[in-house]
Amino acid sequence: MSAPQQRYDGRPRLLTKQARSITEHARTVGPLPTSVVPQLIDMVTASGLRGRGGGWFPSGRKMASVAGRDNPYVVVNGMESEPAAGKDKLLLRLAPHLVLDGAELAALALGADRITVAVHRGTGLAEHLTAAIADRVAAGWGEVEIDVAEPPSWYVSSESTAVAGFVGGGEAKPKADSARVAGVGGRPALVSNVETFAHVALIGRYGPNWFRQAGTGEAPGTALFTVSGAVRSPGVYELPVGITGETILRVANGIREPISALLVGGYGGAWIPPTQLHRPFCPEGLEPLGASLGAGIVVALPARTCGLFETVRVATWMAGQTARQCGPCFRGLPAIAEDFAMIARDGSRKAYERLRFRLGVIDGRGACAHPDGVVKFVGSALKTFALDIRRHLSGQLCPGGPRVLPLPEPPDESEGWR
Amino acid sequence: MTERLKVDMIACDGHGVCAELVPELIGLDEWGYPILADAPVPGELHKHARKAVSLCPKLALSLARTRS
Numbered sequence: 001m002s003a004p005q006q007r008y009d010g011r012p013r014l015l016t017k018q019a020r021s022i023t024e025h026a027r028t029v030g031p032l033p034t035s036v037v038p039q040l041i042d043m044v045t046a047s048g049l050r051g052r053g054g055g056w057f058p059s060g061r062k063m064a065s066v067a068g069r070d071n072p073y074v075v076v077n078g079m080e081s082e083p084a085a086g087k088d089k090l091l092l093r094l095a096p097h098l099v100l101d102g103a104e105l106a107a108l109a110l111g112a113d114r115i116t117v118a119v120h121r122g123t124g125l126a127e128h129l130t131a132a133i134a135d136r137v138a139a140g141w142g143e144v145e146i147d148v149a150e151p152p153s154w155y156v157s158s159e160s161t162a163v164a165g166f167v168g169g170g171e172a173k174p175k176a177d178s179a180r181v182a183g184v185g186g187r188p189a190l191v192s193n194v195e196t197f198a199h200v201a202l203i204g205r206y207g208p209n210w211f212r213q214a215g216t217g218e219a220p221g222t223a224l225f226t227v228s229g230a231v232r233s234p235g236v237y238e239l240p241v242g243i244t245g246e247t248i249l250r251v252a253n254g255i256r257e258p259i260s261a262l263l264v265g266g267y268g269g270a271w272i273p274p275t276q277l278h279r280p281f282c283p284e285g286l287e288p289l290g291a292s293l294g295a296g297i298v299v300a301l302p303a304r305t306c307g308l309f310e311t312v313r314v315a316t317w318m319a320g321q322t323a324r325q326c327g328p329c330f331r332g333l334p335a336i337a338e339d340f341a342m343i344a345r346d347g348s349r350k351a352y353e354r355l356r357f358r359l360g361v362i363d364g365r366g367a368c369a370h371p372d373g374v375v376k377f378v379g380s381a382l383k384t385f386a387l388d389i390r391r392h393l394s395g396q397l398c399p400g401g402p403r404v405l406p407l408p409e410p411p412d413e414s415e416g417w418r
Numbered sequence: 419m420t421e422r423l424k425v426d427m428i429a430c431d432g433h434g435v436c437a438e439l440v441p442e443l444i445g446l447d448e449w450g451y452p453i454l455a456d457a458p459v460p461g462e463l464h465k466h467a468r469k470a471v472s473l474c475p476k477l478a479l480s481l482a483r484t485r486s
Contacts (some may be wrong), residue, residue, distance in 0.1 A: 087473050176426055326427035327451035335448075367428045 008214040012238035013222050014198050016105050018094040022132075022139045023241045025097035032142055033204045040109040040204060041067055047208035048220040051199065053077055053160075053193030054266065056219065062190065066180050067327040067329045069188035074107040074144075075119040075167055075179070076100075077081060078125065078381055079151060079158035080192045080268035083406045084297045086195040086222035092125055095198060096132040100146060100196030105204045106190060107144045109262045114145050116184075121150040152418070155267075155321035159368045160191035162296070171417035172325040174368035190403075193295075215244035219282045223293070229250040229404055230259050231301035232247045235408050241293075242285060244301055245277035248298055258303040261384050263405070265294025267314050268373020270380035290380060301404060308344035308388050309400035311381040315340055317375045317407045323417070328365040332358065340378060343398075347392045356382070420458035421481045423467060427453070429478035435481050439470040458484070 002144035019025035036043060045060025066072050073185045076099060080088040092140035103115045111253050119125040126148045131147050149167050151157050157172035164183030166172035175183075199221055213221040219241040225248055228234040239251060246409035247263060249255055259269045264281070286292055287411060301307055319333035336358050342351035355378070363375045382389060392398070423443055424465035425436075442463055443455040459467045459481065473478045 176428055327430060327432050327449055328427065328447060331449040331451070332447075358448075361453065365427060365451070365453070367426075 006210075006213055006275070008240060010240075013202060013214070013235075014091060014095060014098065014195070015096050015223065015238045017202075019097055020132075020134045022097055022141050025095075026139075026141075026213040027103075029098070029201070031207060032104060034105075034108065034143075036204050037105060037108045039198075040105055043203055043208050044200060047199075047203045047211040047219070049196065049203060049211065050219055050283070051193055052195035052223055052296065053158075054082075054268070054292075056293065057079075059192065059196055062180070062192070063110065065104060066188050066190045069180075072110045072112040073164075073184040073187045073189050074110065074112045074115045075159060075160075075164055075168075075189055075191040076103045076115065076182065076197055077163050077191050077195060078117055078160065079153075079163055080120075080194070080295065081153065081158035082268075082295050082297055083408050084228055084263070084266060084299050085226045087226050087296055089120070089123065090236050091117065091194055091224065093128060093200060097136070097141075098130055098138065098198045098201045100129075100132065100142070100193050100197075101206070102202075103146070104129070104142045104144050106192070106197065106200055110190060111191070112144065114147075116147055116149050118149045118151055118163045118167060118294060120153050120369075124155075126150050127180065135267065150413050154323070154417070155318065155410075156323050156368060156370050157417070158178075159370070161368065163191045164191050173325060173417055174366075174370070176367040180399075184350035185195070199326050206358040214240040216282045216284070216349050223296050225296040225298055227298045227300075229263075229298075230255050230302040231300050232256045242280040242282040245272075245279060245281055245298070249277070249300060251278050255300055258306075259300045261301045261307050263299040263301065264297065265290050265296040267377060267405075268316055268369065269294045269297065270376055271301075271311075271384040272380070273384050290376065290383075299405065302354050302402070304346070305401040305404050306388065306398050307381060307385040308340070308392060309398075310340045310403070311378060311385070312337065312344050313407060313413045314334065314405055315374060315378055318370075318377070319387065321410065322370060326366040328362050329371040332362040333371060336362070336378055337375070340381070342390055345397070347395050347397055349393055352389070353360040354394060381417055420484055421464070421467070422484055423454050423470075424480050424482045425452050425454060426478045426480070430477045431474050431476050431478075432482055435473050435475065436470040439473065440466045443467065444470070452479075 168185030339355035
């Protein structure tokens, strides 16, 4: 019935479509496939594409939930705020037109007359995209009006409801209601990640069967992984979803020293022990470990660095990155960060017991997933570094070792949330 | 048709009125923010639940109808 299945050739799909100008882009991938617009949502659904911003929500279902609503809006979420991630910024630099094509196809399929691309301030990305948009207009490429917004760089401002709220003229803080209902100034909004839209652009051109040649049945396609820490060649790599952790490290030229854990998914992600590297890195493969792929972040922790102190550093930073909206989050996160600090620093058993209790109380009680992410991250540290915890609790403290995880300077308070 | 209590955590300031009025369904965490029972409001508590909703100083508490 269907054409013989071609096998995935192992080559990157997004990163091989680099093009600065629209002419170069057209030469690489051909014209915008506007003829598929009426079938686009069905094609995306059939492709099995899932959101690459971290949630891995089925993209077709998300698009379908916005379709049919009045006056929809499309937001390209380039607010990659995970400090150890770099893939969206890279993709916007290398293949801006691919991302914009995907957003344009989605907008046409939904009947949206406007697209906003949200990117970080002070990175030059806004200028880069404005030039790319002007290039498209001059070439008569596409029909939907596209503009660029620069929300503040708070960690939670990358959350879809926060980005949509900012685009609609409000504060870049998470909201209780989904952006799909009335995200942008009362307009229903499709907010998706940069990489997700780039995949949509290729699904529109090559079809869902082509997309499914890579990846797993439940999570097809390739994904961009940002690999760092104790690997020889840190960087962004495009690999099929479901590849093993061992392969990811090998692609990054292998580890340069012994490692004690892998941080997967980001600061709202989880630590996993090196004994689990044989697992397929896809949502289903990592779920049994209580981990998820998140935004494709993989950090190899050198064995000479204490995982407990790294956890304290990140948890403390994340506790300072709340929007101060939900009590269980802005009161609870500093409390669990301090508990963990007392375990790592003083070997406090009391703090350990209190932390275990608090982790169970905070989960699921914020308007967004920020507190849940920190609970997951800290909970995974208790499991993965169980031996270190026992040592610290019995008084065998350690100096911590070299710091690994990046903690960027948060925006200045005066910048506010607008 | 059943009803469940729901809190808008962004609006909630942790006054704790709700937990006083329906302790059967609402507890408070150590910072004073409500922890809601993950169960429908039983018939005999409907009156109290409605009262808690109407007396919340931040209008953060609501009753959501769900099909059971």
